[in-house]
Amino acid sequence: MSQLANIPDDSSGTHVAVIGAGFGGISAAAYLAQAGYAVTVYEKNSWVGGRARVLNRDGFRFDMGPSWYWMPAEHDRWFTDMGAKREDYYRIHRVDPSYKVYFGDSLPKEQRNEVTVPADFEGAKALFESYEKGAGEKLEAFIGQAKRKYDFAMSGFIYRNFNSLLNMLNRSVLKNMRQLNLFTTYRGLIERYFTHPYLKKILEFPVVFLGSFAGKTPAVYTLMNYIDFGLGTWYPEGGFGKVVESMQKVAESHGATFVFNAEVTGIRSSGGRAVGISVRHDGKENEIPIDAVVANADYPYVEDQLLDAGSRSLPLEKWDNKTFAPAVLNYYVGFNRKLPSLAHHTFFFDTDWNDHFDAVYGNRRWPADPLFYIHIPSITDPGCAPEGHEAMFILIPCALGLDDTDELREHYFSIVLDRMEKLTGENLRDAIVFRETMSIREFKADYNAYEGTAFGLGQTLFQTAWFRPMNRSKKLINLYFAGHYTVPGTGTTMSMISGKLAAMRIGNEHPHGGPGRGVSPGWR
Ligand SMILES: Cc1cc2nc3c(=O)[nH]c(=O)nc-3n(C[C@H](O)[C@H](O)[C@H](O)COP(=O)(O)OP(=O)(O)OC[C@H]3O[C@@H](n4cnc5c(N)ncnc54)[C@H](O)[C@@H]3O)c2cc1C
Secondary structure, eight states: OOGGGGOOOGGGOOEEEEEOOSHHHHHHHHHHHHTTOEEEEEOSSSSSSTTSOEEEETTEEEESSOOOBOOHHHHHHHHHHTTOOGGGTOOEEEOSSOEEEEESOOOTTOOOOEEEEOSSHHHHHHHHHHHSTTHHHHHHHHHHHHHHHHHHHIIIIITOOOOSHHHHSOHHHHHHHHHHTTTSBHHHHHHHHOOOHHHHHHHHTTHHHHTSOTTTSBGGGGHHHIIIIIIOOEEETTHHHHHHHHHHHHHHHTTOEEESSEEEEEEEEETTEEEEEEEEETTEEEEEEOSEEEEOSOHHHIIIIISOGGGOSSOHHHHTTSOBOOEEEEEEEEESSOOTTSOSEEEEEOSOHHHHHHHHHSSOSOOSSOOEEEEOGGGTOGGGSSTTOEEEEEEEEEOTTOOOOHHHHHHHHHHHHHHHHHHHOOOOGGGEEEEEEEOHHHHHHHHOOGGGOSSOBOOOGGGSGGGSOOSBOSSOTTEEEOSTTSSSOSSHHHHHHHHHHHHHHHHHHSOOOSSSSOSSOOOO
């Protein structure tokens, strides 16, 4: 019998269907199930976690998507909300050094072209001081202002639903407008503090996570630098795969059901409400009645492919004017020896920074000589590779919708290997056991990603809070969204919080009458 037969009957309360088992979907499912809703998650793929997918091959294990575990307290808060403890599911370790950066353009007389950023803040200050007199103290001041922005965002924005513009422009926002630096650029603010090009790039790189670049991003997002230097980079033992598996277990412990290989092919509506979904599972088409839906699948795809024309709040042409976070060209490479010159996280910023960002956000093209990032989790977690081996994930950010051919993937692999060999002095080619790749083609086919985006919608000023696509449809009053296209933003932590925000709205707007633990969940 198909697992779909587990559709709850009326006695189990209001039935919410969640489309997609990414961070946003699992999180929404857990909160709703905890509040007594009958929840079923339908996931088109065979694995939990969506973009946080795992590749196991020949004794190697790769996180194919996220690798930076940031804001650990927010992950812990999710488990606490669920009446659980994160440490009962997985342990986390501070990554130290935080990361290493290779620069190609050492300043005259400056022989160093690689910088290793220590986890310890005093060490980071000393590092900054070694490049620029007074930069140690300035780093303290800069991270101090970033912390104030972070604290403000956490208390004023991140855990809030924005149902009206007034809701956003409250007194506290207006009062703090100046120190939020909404109208100064990220780069502009950094330049008020630092002059050395390495220091400026180290502080600018987190913008890539926002799907933007520093010359165009408001300085309020320097809060990312507090996340980096103040809260630190962590690694979840077992990788991100372990994180999403744990979240699934917690959701199931509250009664949520997960059905894999179950592709939702349509959302049926009537009278301004979603009334059912069509699900393809085990070769059969199933029609499932629902009381509410949380769509975690990519928002533009849901609007364009799952809804009929009259039910779309954001038809495809509206997305074409938005700023998207980049696509990626990724390689997952097994090596038959250790690679001591590299760190857990290493950046290669040895080519023209502005040219690369222009290729991603400006005149879209494949970058001639790309910047790239590598992740070697086996440095921290021996479970990622056989003994004496190393698992390496290489990521090149690129523009959406580019022509993605096998020849290009071969070409760029050769470029990054040449550069890594030159800068590290290691012969890497001879140590490769295998290589797999993933790029725009797979993001479209596997995740229904708009133009193959890896990170969803960019986090620009006018795509934040009230200005971000709403987490409830304007046409169907019981269709909600969770994930990195809606509030509060991009990345695993924000997607996880988006599930909570969608669940809070359902709790308030569609209280259930079933035998649950209350009709209007008040987790915060
Ligand atoms: C290469 C890469 C590196 C990253 N690095 C980091 C990092 O270091 N740190 C960080 O915090 N974030 C990182 N991110 C971003 C982070 O992974 C995402 O923001 C987050 O995982 C998005 O979660 P989500 O729930 O919004 O979407 P998804 O994970 O995409 O989940 C959506 C789910 O919906 C499913 N789906 C789609 N269509 C259907 C359908 N018709 N029926 C049923 N199911 C459907 C998909 O299969 C998918 O499982 C990275 C992302 C990538 C790709």
